[in-house]
Amino acid sequence: MLEGALVKINSDTFTVKVNDKYYDCKSRGKIRNISKPLVGDKVLVNLGDLIIEDILPRKNALDRPQVANIDMALVVTSLHQPDINLTLLDKLLTIITINKIEPVIVLTKRDLASKGELKEINKLIKYYESIGLKVFNNDEISKLKRYLKGKIVTVCGQTGAGKSSLINKLDKNLNLKTDEISFSLNRGKHTTRIVELFTIDDFYIVDTPGFSQIDLDKYSKEDIKNSFKEFKDNDCYFNDCNHLNNTKGCKVISKVKDGTILKSRYDNYEIFMKEINR
Ligand SMILES: Nc1nc2c(ncn2[C@@H]2O[C@H](COP(=O)(O)OP(=O)(O)O)[C@@H](O)[C@H]2O)c(=O)[nH]1
Ligand SMILES: [Mg+2]
Ligand SMILES: [Zn+2]
Structure with a gap:
């Protein structure tokens, strides 16, 4: 078996690039607990029967x-x-x-x-x-x-x-x-x-088709908070401050007030935190 990069999926045909050559392969179906290979996957292919035998661990999906x-x-x-x-x-x-x-x-x-x-x-x-x-x-x-x-x-x-x-x-x-x-x-x-x-x-x-609707359902409030880089290293009164209410010495909220943190960023943060219920 050889390692290659999955570069194209057209319905059930998976094009794998191995040493700069392209091979149209099929997938064996469920591999470990992954239901379907994705473009960008590193895969092991059997070039004899052109089958994707394994998907190497992903960095993200x-x-x-x-x-x-x-x-x-x-x-x-x-x-x-x-x-x-x-x-x-x-x-x-x-x-x-x-x-x-x-x-x-x-x-x-x-x-x-x-x-x-x-x-x-x-x-x-x-x-x-x-x-x-x-x-x-x-x-x-x-x-x-x-x-x-x-x-x-x-x-x-x-x-x-x-x-x-x-x-x-x-x-x-x-x-x-x-x-x-x-x-x-x-x-x-x-x-x-x-x-x-x-x-x-x-x-x-x-390239991907566009979209305007995406939801944050699978993420946690902690994830959302950490993704706002400018909120980090603000020593709010409470260590675990969610920066959502102003009563307890929240440094993030005071920085929004003095303009150091962009208002639209903070407003969007509030929207995202309300959108998820975890
Ligand atoms: N005026 C202008 N039109 C652009 C620019 N970039 C793309 N377009 C046009 O916007 C339309 C949509 O572009 P497209 O690349 O298909 O958008 P996609 O849906 O994000 O892939 C096309 O008519 C493009 O010619 C730009 O910088 N200025
Ligand atoms: Mg397009
Ligand atoms: Zn805070």
């Missing part, structure tokens, strides 16, 4: 998009069409961080924003950078490429934000369809959803 072993996620965020949605942005940052993936913000459609809006956006960018995030514009392609070197990358963000367009800019040969409502082919009985990891220069990237 996401539901939306369905991918494994991701190092970085580009949170593609348009300023207009669709309008920037800070709650969705923060939610994606939270989910990605909890899954031990580095989130990277990529802003698109700056050309559709007014001067005044760009001024506000620049303030936002400064804030996100101050909490340790990388922020790129979708025209900073060579800079972005250098940052993705050696990584397995996914894109995420709303439908229409410019994810496929961005990947096309990263690799001029790809020609991914843009403006696609859905990745489904053969609508109807046999709906096929293709997930594919593209090799570009020295990194891998997977």
Whole structure:
């Protein structure tokens, strides 16, 4: 058996890259307790009968998009069409961080924003950078490429934000369809959803259809709290302070009041904490 990378799933055909060659394989079905291999999985294949025999332990696995072993996620965020949605942005940052993936913000459609809006956006960018995030514009392609070197990358963000367009800019040969409502082919009985990891220069990237609804159900309040990096190292009166009420000397809340912590970040934190009941 040989080790390879699962780079494409088209219905029940799994394309595995072994030593730079591609093999279309089938899966044996349930492997240990994993129901289905995911794009990004490292797998052991039997090249005699083209069967995936085993899935190596995963670093992480996401539901939306369905991918494994991701190092970085580009949170593609348009300023207009669709309008920037800070709650969705923060939610994606939270989910990605909890899954031990580095989130990277990529802003698109700056050309559709007014001067005044760009001024506000620049303030936002400064804030996100101050909490340790990388922020790129979708025209900073060579800079972005250098940052993705050696990584397995996914894109995420709303439908229409410019994810496929961005990947096309990263690799001029790809020609991914843009403006696609859905990745489904053969609508109807046999709906096929293709997930594919593209090799570009020295990194891998997977395109995914967009979404606007995601839920935080499977995460805990502790996870959510820890994903807000700027809330850490604030010695609130209570060590286990959830930063949700102001009566007991909460340093986070006082920093929101004095503007050190961005109000929208705190508001979204409150929304997420209310959304889950654990
Ligand atoms: N004005 C403008 N349009 C863009 C930009 N990036 C992408 N688009 C357009 O936005 C639409 C949706 O892009 P697409 O890449 O399909 O979005 P996806 O759904 O996130 O994959 C397409 O018509 C693109 O041409 C941008 O920076 N500026
Ligand atoms: Mg797309
Ligand atoms: Zn607190």
